Amino acid sequence: MKNISFMAVGILFGIIMTKSEAISWFRIHEMFRFESFHMYGIIGTAVILGATIIYLMKKSGMKTLAGKYVAYTKNIPLNWKRHILAGSIFGLGWAVTGCCPGPIYVLIGNGYGIALLILAGALLGTFVYGLIWKKLPH
Amino acid sequence: MELTSNPMLMVDWLRQPWHWAFSGVMISSLVFLMTWMGKSFGISTTFNNLCTVAGAGRVSPFFKMDLKPHYWRLMFAGGAIIGGWIASTFLSSPEAVAISEETITSLESYGYAYPEMDKTGAGFIPTALLNFTSLKGILLAIGGGFLVGFGARYAGGCTSGHAITGLSHLQLPSLITVVGFFIGGLLMTHLILPYFL
Numbered sequence: 305m306k307n308i309s310f311m312a313v314g315i316l317f318g319i320i321m322t323k324s325e326a327i328s329w330f331r332i333h334e335m336f337r338f339e340s341f342h343m344y345g346i347i348g349t350a351v352i353l354g355a356t357i358i359y360l361m362k363k364s365g366m367k368t369l370a371g372k373y374v375a376y377t378k379n380i381p382l383n384w385k386r387h388i389l390a391g392s393i394f395g396l397g398w399a400v401t402g403c404c405p406g407p408i409y410v411l412i413g414n415g416y417g418i419a420l421l422i423l424a425g426a427l428l429g430t431f432v433y434g435l436i437w438k439k440l441p442h
Numbered sequence: 443m444e445l446t447s448n449p450m451l452m453v454d455w456l457r458q459p460w461h462w463a464f465s466g467v468m469i470s471s472l473v474f475l476m477t478w479m480g481k482s483f484g485i486s487t488t489f490n491n492l493c494t495v496a497g498a499g500r501v502s503p504f505f506k507m508d509l510k511p512h513y514w515r516l517m518f519a520g521g522a523i524i525g526g527w528i529a530s531t532f533l534s535s536p537e538a539v540a541i542s543e544e545t546i547t548s549l550e551s552y553g554y555a556y557p558e559m560d561k562t563g564a565g566f567i568p569t570a571l572l573n574f575t576s577l578k579g580i581l582l583a584i585g586g587g588f589l590v591g592f593g594a595r596y597a598g599g600c601t602s603g604h605a606i607t608g609l610s611h612l613q614l615p616s617l618i619t620v621v622g623f624f625i626g627g628l629l630m631t632h633l634i635l636p637y638f639l
Binding site: 306307308309310311312313314315316317318319320321322323324325326327328329330331332333334335336337339340341342343345346347348349350351353354355357358361366368369370372374376377378380381382383384386387388389390391392393394395396397398399400401402403404405406408409410411412413414415416417418419421422423424425426427428429430431432433434435437440 | 456459460462463465466467468469470472473474475476477478479480481482485486488489490492493496498501502504505513514515517518519520521522523524525526527528529530533535539541542544545548556560562564565566567568569572573574579580582583584585586587588589590591592593594595596597598599600601602603604605606607608609610611612613614615616618619620621622623624625626627628629630631632634635638
């Protein structure tokens with residue numbers, strides 16, 4: 305039952321991604337060509353407000369629905385080489401397909417069959433990473 | 443965008459293209475919701491889960507996992523698909539995404555008309571470039587998707603996990619990763635993609 309509430313948040317996410325036009329290849333293309341403020345405005349606003357919200361949630365000692373304090377639990381060790389390399393690989397793909405992982409799902413919902421092929425490629429990429437990850441710098 | 447209290451007019455209001463600031467506020471509200479619900483907002487992990495569902499655990503221990511703690515993610519991804527359907531069915535804007543004149547001119551110089559480059563006319567995916575009907579279209583979609591999936595997993599997250607959640611938590615690894623997103627994105631857009639356009 306609890307999982308259903310995440311589906312509701314997912315629905316909200318799908319609507320927001322579509323209406324914000326963040327799922328548009330053209331918006332991403334335009335962003336990387338520095339020809340519009342649109343995407344920078346969206347990401348900038350989201351991050352500044354998001355950081356403020358997280359700060360206030362931590363500072364006020366607000367507890368999550370599970371009764372825990374707000375904390376960043378994903379512990380990724382600092383490794384410049386890995387972050388730059390991994391980020392660049394992702395960026396190459398982002399600029400070709402015009403979509404990061406969230407929008408892939410949202411575009412499927414928008415009726416774009418080709419997004420299924422992009423998803424298949426993404427699953428293949430994830431699978432290959434799972435096969436060779438030990439050989440990469442982490 | 444003028445706000446109204448009439449529910450029918452409210453739908454009309456939502457149908458318009460959203461201002462970037464409103465979109466940013468809505469995304470940050472998702473950060474709040476997810477954090478309050480005790481989860482970290484991140485999408486690319488669902489790719490791991492789907493690999494596991496497909497039986498990748500038999501080939502690599504990387505994909506051997508108990509899926510139960512991940513059900514919420516798959517529900518979220520399912521919701522994202524439904525949300526996309528709702529938005530395109532009930533809330534779609536009558537006009538194509540209003541990208542800048544410079545971008546339109548640049549695409550024209552490669553022989554593409556906008557928004558016709560997207561066969562739906564919405565301006566979401568350039569189906570003239572990514573499609574099932576040409577080898578190039580298929581390879582670009584699969585190859586690009588491959589880089590997105592591989593890169594996201596290697597980076598330990600994607601735009602939602604690093605650019606939105608990680609940066610909101612002021613994480614340095616996330617900031618460096620986002621710089622990487624831009625290095626790759628700029629390389630592709632300016633140096634490699636022109637060969638495919």
